[in-house]
Amino acid sequence: MRTIAFGYSTRCNLRCGHCVAKGEIPETSTMDLGRAREIIHEMAEAGVKGISFTAGEPLIFFNEINELVRLCRDLGIYTRIVTNSFWAATREKADQVVTALQKSGLCQLRLSYSRWHQEGVAPRNVVNAATSCQKQGVDYFVSFVTDFSEQDDPHEAFLRANNLRFFPEPLIYSGRAAGFDHGGIRTDFQANRCPMNPLLTPELDMYACCDAGSHFTDTNVFFLGNLAESHVDELFKASETNRLFHLIRTAGITPLAQFAGFTSRQIIRYRKCDLCKEMLNDPATLARLRQAADGHVNHWTR
């Protein structure tokens, strides 16, 4: 099913220390609203079934995003908004926003929560936003961004104490978090498959990966094209028919790393996106993997 992370604007009211979306780019950019409408129509024609409004903080542009959500509803597209809940300082304000979004047909709110977000937004806001969702019948979950350190224990306890539905979201060491101490990890020997949800930026650049992948600037491996020059359908197809990406989705990053010569002992010390970057942001390794993806690397699976 075709889904996409829709970056209407990179503007945000916060400046979280771990933010992936705004790594090296200091200035913000915003999509033209009329063009956003056109793109959503094109996406519907191209069979896109789900749009997640993300990038900076989408609800800074409440009227615009609310309108785009309505448009998606009319076109039969599932919608999600990823938000830091800055707008939910009181129960009343939270109710106002969630009620309006519910009327426009919003399907889900994804509430970001972390020790970095909560330096700028009171934890109570997230509880207010979740409570309004429960009242209005809007599906929600809390995306608990964590580096799995002890520092996050009180935050997790807060989410539990408030009976919020939350899921841990491993911190991505990219963008502003690139310089964080990655710490030592030792995982099981996992396949590290990746669904590869595409990303659309306000500049209309489309990437095959909505997470760390837009930061692979040495090879730009995940860049699919720009909607000023290409149709949405064409760019989705470019991702869907790419043999290497297909392997990332089906076999996972780990078999590719093994094939590229990483030892098993190295592989279990990498986080998924770090391992991906080590291979795919290196021009020589990427060239080898691209060539192999058309042939024998396909057999490098159990």
Ligand code: SF4
């Ligand atoms: S709220 Fe999200 S987009 Fe805004 S600075 Fe924090 S992580 Fe980045």
Ligand code: SF4
């Ligand atoms: S593993 Fe690679 S493709 Fe998957 S989210 Fe990380 S950077 Fe993107």
